[in-house]
Amino acid sequence: MSQTNSKYQFHKAVVENELIEALGPEKVSTSFIDKEVYSRDIIVPWTCPLPEGDCKPPEADFVVWPETTEEVSEVIKIANTRKVPVIPECGGAQGGGSTLPIFGGVVIDVKALNKIINIDTDNHTVTTQPGLICDELESTLNNVGYTMNHLPQSQHVSGIGGFLSARSAGVISTKYGKITEMVQGMEVVLPNGEVMRTKAVPNSVAGPNFNYLFMGAEGTLGVITEATLRIRPFRRRESFYLFCFPTSPLL
Ligand SMILES: Cc1cc2nc3c(=O)[nH]c(=O)nc-3n(C[C@H](O)[C@H](O)[C@H](O)COP(=O)(O)OP(=O)(O)OC[C@H]3O[C@@H](n4cnc5c(N)ncnc54)[C@H](O)[C@@H]3O)c2cc1C
Incomplete structure (x- = not known):
């Protein structure tokens, strides 16, 4: 060798x-x-x-x-x-x-970075490490009455870090948004080893949104080690309808 x-x-x-x-x-x-x-x-x-x-x-x-x-x-x-x-x-x-x-x-x-750090039921957010498989996060949230409603087909195998880095979308993202729209804050290890945190706030008008630098970067600009994401109350039963118009390409 x-x-x-x-x-x-x-x-x-x-x-x-x-x-x-x-x-x-x-x-x-x-x-x-x-x-x-x-x-x-x-x-x-x-x-x-x-x-x-x-x-x-x-x-x-x-x-x-x-x-x-x-x-x-x-x-x-x-x-x-x-x-x-x-x-x-x-x-x-x-x-x-x-x-x-x-x-x-x-x-x-x-x-191995697979822990939920906090479920904040006042501010409706979950803070998690990146290695947690999406389905495990969703089940844990459902058990305490919340959901992320981020349901890509690969939810059983892919993790939050991968979903953020690839800007993933799920089957009901047309209603609830892609994962990028659920992020409030992140912790990232930069290429020189420094740890950077963005403030976990619902929105901000002060300067650029640095979360977007790392989402979709596919790991080239840093390693995401934590993320705070928006959650919603979980309804045990939901119905979804698709309306087709005569000009719809699906018909
Ligand atoms: C059967 C199947 C169905 C799928 N369905 C969907 C779908 O419905 N919607 C969808 O959007 N995608 C889907 N995908 C694609 C895939 O699940 C997504 O691209 C997902 O985001 C990948 O996550 P992962 O955890 O598997 O990441 P990986 O494949 O391990 O990594 C993806 C990218 O993120 C980087 N990365 C991983 N972790 C970190 C981190 N912590 N910090 C920085 N960079 C990191 C990696 O370097 C790589 O560039 C599907 C894939 C399969 C095989």
């Missing part, structure tokens, strides 16, 4: 030691099977999209499972110092190659 990454020339053993020191050995893997699993995509077969003709299939150098924002920050500080590519991954269901480590590097699986 080569000692350095082929494109970025970081020394793998040095980076591995630093990751283990930051997270502990059980949260860092360089095993063949973990790297294989995190170097594949659920949809797109590997077809050599790189113009320079490097047709080797993608291969992660490291897979890590941080459990706190501080641990994500430590990983990114190491990656920034050693110039190691970073690929955040949540449910891994986006397809389209967005989680493929095409230049190697460290895959940060955020699924």
